[in-house]
Amino acid sequence: MDIFKIIDKFQQIDGDAVGRLEYASRRHFMSRVGSKLASAAIPTAFAAIVNKAFAQSAAAVDVLNYALTLEYLEDEFYKAGIAAANLIPASDKTIFMQIGKHESQHVAFLVKALGDKAIKKPTFDFTYKGGFADVFSNYKTFVTVSSALEDTGVRAYKGQAGALIADPQILEYALQVHSVEARHAAVARRLAAMLLGMPAMKGWITGKEGAVAPIYAGEDNMIQGGVNIKGLASKSDAAVTEAFDEPLTKEAVLAIAGPFIKA
Amino acid sequence: MIKHTNTKHSSGEAEGEITSVVNRRLFLRSAGLATSLGTIVIAAGCKDDDDPIPGTGDAVDLGSGDIGVLNYAYALEQLEAAFYTQVIQTPYNGMTDAEKTILTDIRDHEIVHRDFFKAALADKAIKGLTPNFDSIDFTKRDAVLGAAKLFEDTGVAAYNGAGKLIKNPNYLLLAGKIVSVEARHASVIRDLINPKSADFAGDDIIDMNGMDKAIAPADILMAVKGYVKDTISGPNVGK
Numbered sequence: 001m002d003i004f005k006i007i008d009k010f011q012q013i014d015g016d017a018v019g020r021l022e023y024a025s026r027r028h029f030m031s032r033v034g035s036k037l038a039s040a041a042i043p044t045a046f047a048a049i050v051n052k053a054f055a056q057s058a059a060a061v062d063v064l065n066y067a068l069t070l071e072y073l074e075d076e077f078y079k080a081g082i083a084a085a086n087l088i089p090a091s092d093k094t095i096f097m098q099i100g101k102h103e104s105q106h107v108a109f110l111v112k113a114l115g116d117k118a119i120k121k122p123t124f125d126f127t128y129k130g131g132f133a134d135v136f137s138n139y140k141t142f143v144t145v146s147s148a149l150e151d152t153g154v155r156a157y158k159g160q161a162g163a164l165i166a167d168p169q170i171l172e173y174a175l176q177v178h179s180v181e182a183r184h185a186a187v188a189r190r191l192a193a194m195l196l197g198m199p200a201m202k203g204w205i206t207g208k209e210g211a212v213a214p215i216y217a218g219e220d221n222m223i224q225g226g227v228n229i230k231g232l233a234s235k236s237d238a239a240v241t242e243a244f245d246e247p248l249t250k251e252a253v254l255a256i257a258g259p260f261i262k263a
Numbered sequence: 264m265i266k267h268t269n270t271k272h273s274s275g276e277a278e279g280e281i282t283s284v285v286n287r288r289l290f291l292r293s294a295g296l297a298t299s300l301g302t303i304v305i306a307a308g309c310k311d312d313d314d315p316i317p318g319t320g321d322a323v324d325l326g327s328g329d330i331g332v333l334n335y336a337y338a339l340e341q342l343e344a345a346f347y348t349q350v351i352q353t354p355y356n357g358m359t360d361a362e363k364t365i366l367t368d369i370r371d372h373e374i375v376h377r378d379f380f381k382a383a384l385a386d387k388a389i390k391g392l393t394p395n396f397d398s399i400d401f402t403k404r405d406a407v408l409g410a411a412k413l414f415e416d417t418g419v420a421a422y423n424g425a426g427k428l429i430k431n432p433n434y435l436l437l438a439g440k441i442v443s444v445e446a447r448h449a450s451v452i453r454d455l456i457n458p459k460s461a462d463f464a465g466d467d468i469i470d471m472n473g474m475d476k477a478i479a480p481a482d483i484l485m486a487v488k489g490y491v492k493d494t495i496s497g498p499n500v501g502k
Contacts, residue, residue, distance in 0.1 A: 091459055098461035105473030158439040161426065165435060168427035175423045175442065176474035182446035183464040183475075187454060202368065203451040204444055225383050225437055233378040239371035243379075244440040245447075 060167045063160045065119045066250055067174070068110040070156055072121045073260055074149055075103040080126065081146075084136040092191065099146070099184045106177055113173075123262040131259065140195050147192040148212040150185035151205070152248070152256055155215075157181060159247035182245070204242040215256055219246050320492040323389050325480075327499035329431050334389045335480050335500050336438065337380035339421055342490055343414050344373040345394040350411070355404045362455060369411075369448050376441055393492040408456050415449035416468055416476070417486060418442075423477035428501025446475070 078100030081087055088096050111118045126145070127133050135141045157178035164171035186203035192211045193201035201209050208216040220241050222230045229240055248256075325334040347370030354363065381388050400406040422442035429435045450463040469475060478486075480500045488495075 094459060094461050095463070098464060102464060102469065102473035105471065109472045109474075154443050158436070158443065161435050161439045162432040165429075165432055171435075172423065172427050172477050173474065175426045175439070176477050178439065179419045179423060179442055179446035179475040180464055180469055180473055182443035183450035183469075185443075186447035186450035187463045190451070190454070203365075204368065204372070204447045224379060224440070225433065227382070229375070229379060229382075232382070233371075233374045235371050235375050239368070240375055242368065243372040243375040243444055244437075245443040246440065247436065 057167055057170075059163055060170045061114065061117050063163050063174070064110055064114050064170070065117070066160070067157065067177070068107065068114065068119060069122065069261075070153055070253070070257065071103055071106040071110060073124060073257060074153065075100070075107045076121075076124050077126055077145065077149060078103055080136055081142050087136055087139055087142055089139065095187055095191070096146070099150075099188070102180055102184070106180075109173075113170075124260050125262045126260060129259045143188060143192045143195055144211040147185065147188040147210065148215050150181055150188050151210060152215050152253060153181040154178060154185050154245060155248035156250075156253040158245065159249055159253070161247075202242070205245065206238045207241050217252075218248075221246050320393065320494070321390065323392065323493045323495045325389060325495065325497035325500050326387065327502055329429055329434050329501070330384070330387050331497055331500035331502070332425050332429050332438075333380055333384055333434065334387070335425060335483075335497055336422070336441070337377065337384060337388060338392060338491075338495055339418055339483070339487070340373055340377040340380055341392045342394055342487060343418060344370070344377040345392075346396060346399075346410065346414060346490075347373055349396060349401055350407055353401045355407045356402055357404060365451060365455070366411075369452075372444055372448070376444075390493075392495070395490055395492045398489060408452060411452045412449065412456060415445055415452055417478075417483060418445040419449055420476035420478040421480070421483040423475055424479050424483065425501065426477075428480075430501075 078096055082093075082096060082100055126135050128135075128145075132141050132145055135145055157174055160174060161171065161178075164174055189201055189205075189210070190203050193199065196211060198209075198211065200206060201211065205216065205219050207220040208218075210216040210219075220237075221244070222228055222237065222240055224244055230237060232240060235243075323338070325331045325338065347366060350366050351363070351370050358366075396410075399410045419442060422438050422445065426435060426438060426442075429438060449468075453462045453465065454460075456462065480497045484495050484497060
């Protein structure tokens with residue numbers, strides 16, 4: 001691909017394109033192309049070129065495929081749960097239909113953004129090698145797993161923000177998905193708390209409180225911006241830890257998600 | 264045009280270097296501040312929910328670069344903290360115990376966020392803002408939860424829109440740690456208003472790609488203008 005040809009074409013619709021390239025790294029420029037693509041009506045032929053260029057950022061491709069793995073997992077999980085007879089009570093169906101809809105949309109968006117760089121959908125084992133054997137027949141287990149997947153999703157996206165700092169438009173998309181996962185997590189946690197009789201489990205994460213303990217390692221962190229903020233504003237440790245959600249590394253997330261993935 | 268962009272870039276870099284030096288100093292100082300605040304509060308057992316020294320309808324410039332972004336967050340957290348402080352001081356008619364617990368939790372999170380930014384910014388922090396909640400009837404559940412929904416959704420969109428303006432990855436992570444808590448608030452408030460509905464992540468706020476809103480500072484400042492007596496401007500936030 002001839003990068004200068006693209007810039008020439010781009011210059012015709014964005015007079016500042018050369019300036020942008022001067023100003024930015026190549027990768028940075030690519031993501032700006034992506035942003036222009038999203039907002040402007042660009043002829044299809046050109047869009048195809050840009051799409052390829054857009055996906056050239058190796059760091060971004062990695063992050064997006066990682067996100068896609070998790071979104072595939074969530075999407076399949078809700079599809080199976082919604083399809084299972086006598087699993088989700090009528091009163092809660094709307095909630096899971098809405099969550100499931102978003103996960104499908106996230107998959108579709110990521111597949112489109114990655115183009116031919118998108119990974120194939122893995123095959124999943126939602127029983128978690130037997131750990132959640134009745135996940136699609138016992139509503140309590142289903143909600144437990146839902147809350148765990150959503151909270152893990154929040155931690156996973158948060159953990160990638162820094163890796164996308166040079167790709168501002170992709171970073172913004174990731175943030176926009178991240179907060180949707182957090183909305184899901186809050187509602188799933190509150191359902192789980194009620195069903196499992198865990199009154200200490202709220203929509204936000206107090207200390208390391210959650211239905212599947214290993215997922216919440218480090219959520220009780222009180223070092224923020226390099227400072228221990230224990231006792232800030234004379235608030236309790238509960239309040240201080242609830243006020244900040246904590247990230248997880250890709251390795252930690254994949255270790256958690258691993259048993260869900262057959263191949 | 265090219266020259267202009269270049270100039271902007273190099274000054275941005277220089278600023279980044281300065282900022283990182285300043286940041287180290289700020290954080291060292293804020294560590295001291297947090298500790299001394301804690302000591303004062305414990306020693307005096309004083310009220311902690313009061314707004315920090317309110318002023319009256321001043322012009323407030325958020326500043327530039329990352330400091331501008333942090334002050335922008337600080338401004339929004341000030342408004343949220345003041346709002347929930349009022350909600351708990353004068354509970355609406357018929358507030359249930361469960362609702363009071365939720366709203367008290369949220370108040371405390373916003374106060375922690377506010378005081379965190381204040382400590383982190385130290386002498387770079389904007390003044391304590393004077394909120395204007397005249398338009399909110401704090402005796403009515405609908406009015407209070409409606410305003411809470413607006414503040415939380417706005418907070419989420421503001422952090423989402425500010426992310427790409429942040430240069431220091433540590434600040435970006437901090438914003439990420441806070442925005443998901445705001446999103447949890449939005450979800451719970453929306454579920455209080457319309458329980459068991461799709462509203463917790465409703466089609467009114469989430470787009471066809473399953474994405475939340477991301478809104479630029481200028482538009483957010485316009486949207487919250489009616490809730491603060493000071494005139495906040497942030498033309499150089501993130502620049």
